[in-house]
Amino acid sequence: MAAALASLNGTQKAAIVLMQLGRERAARVMAKLEESEIDEITAEIVRLESLDPRLAQGVMEEFHAVSIVGPTLVARGGLGYAQQLLESSLGVERAKLVMDRLTVTMAGQPFEFLQNADARQVLSLLSGEHPQTVALVLAHLRPEHASAILAGLPGDTQGEVAHRIALMERAAPDVVAVVAENLQRKASSVLTTQETSAVGGVQPLVEIINRADPGTEKLILEGLEARDKDLAEEVRSRMFVFTDVVLLEDRAVQLVLRTVEGGSLAVALKGTSPEVKDKILTNLSERARENILEEIELLGPTRMSAVEEARATIVQGIRHLEETGQIVIRRDGEDEYV
Template sequence: MSVTTGVGQLTATQKAAVVLLQIGHERAAKVLAELSEQEVEEITAEIVRIENVPQGTADAVMKEFHRQLSTGAPTIGHGGLSYAQRLLEASFGPEKAAGVLNRLSTMMAGQPFDFLQQADARQVQSLISGEHPQTMALVLAHLRADRASAIMAGLEPELRTDVAHRIALMERASPEVVKIVAENIERKATAVLTPGDMTAVGGVQPLVEILNRSDPGTEKQILDALGERDSELAEQVRGMMFTFEDIILLDDRAVQLVMRQVDVATLAVALKGAPTTVGDKTRRNLSERARDNLREEMDLSGPVRLSEVQDARGQIITVIRSLEESGQIVIRRDGEDDYVS
């Protein structure tokens, strides 16, 4: 494509790509050699996308570059895959360049099974119902964790356990195999749905992420059944998951952040039958007024169904995971070293 966007709308990565296109092959290679691999891939992706740089855009970018680094600017360059390949080979050699370009090609081509990401979970269940469990595991491992958990929840318990086990044991899949499976599923989908040489797709972490977004009943069923099939693997999965009782692993500041996003009624239900250590940790990080409200709410609520307790705890765990993902809190799992400053 051609760069027609005004310089003010270009991202820093796009500007860096334009600069490299202006300074010549040898200088650009030297610059790339000083960058991290992630930076190289991001900038190279923009170089591949850019085919022509209008004179006005190039001049504006280079003027901005001059103001910061005071370097010269040669003639207008042309991007594209061939230029990116020459640049990478000059910077890192043919072998490493090929690896970067292979990952880049996969990224720019889009992810397999993208056509399932927005489909209704029940439709996807119907679509893959006749597939081998290994194929089902491959498909679910490629989907977002929230989508995969919704689909897995609708499978029969025995099949669900089998698929979960296969996801956890899966390590790598050939892109050719993934492509064949994706094309086959997509052909079937047209009638069902409505409008490196190896790629890592499975393993314990994807299964943990799927279970973390599953309802408590599905989570318990999979873990219990997985424990019967492979107790060591089940313990590994449990060790990587966060449970309601793990609130005691959070520092006081983190608990306070969590409590700000949880209403008293939900907390009162969640604490029903909870270990004393969890209740103490929670109350200690509430204001005096909030503690009084919690005490009153728990006195008034009386006995509640176990499913309601699990749902309330699930809501709190969702808040905790959201805060962890955003970097606002850190969860210290058992066995991890403490942080020091």
């Protein structure tokens, strides 16, 4: 049993610990993890169809657990347990997205060798490839990785690739095989052909753009709009931008403001609309409100790039709070929550 315990990696041990915590507590832990970590741990939970109680006990002792939930150790994981855990921590919709990605991962990833490659290396590999090929590859990568690669493409190519990712729905095995074979020759890597699976669409594109810097985000959306205005509008409607703060409930705004430094907030409010400024200022204490207004006055003329950077930082914080389930963003046109 000692040898079996020693053979486990950190992700496998984390999966076993979460299984012992029970769905409710494990869900609260997973809600605070990065999406890439959630994907990896969920994959291990799915693989753990059965688990030796002695091995689980060894992992928990190593973890120095304070207590173990329930009278016995959980000895079965599997797809059903993983699905229930994800739904408890992320909600049904986001759980489905993770499980969809997991389906591709569990079957074998044709571009696995690119997942940890430097963005510049991937750009070099994709140099000269058709935009559809680039789109197919990026749609298979993690959003944050794909975002860094997309940012390195020429400006006119970014919009074209973004457009193709948004319109992509499913990838046929023979198409993926051709692309994999081509990159295999360039990178001398062995790839596994996939069954047909969902790899693109508007939402994956939104996730990629959400992780891009403001300049890249602007270029991608402009390029996309030049090719398909309706599609660009749909992408924008799914994204959260700084001015959308007016759509947040007051409690959510207050939670967001706790994470923002006064200096950054003052810069972000420079030149913004009265509606946005009022939404934020009314959710500050009287003293904090006076300080922010004074800081705005003292700033004087401010470069737009600095303003956009400050706003982007706040938006990233808002997106993180939404991803972890701490706030709910009501997009324009969506039904009210009760």
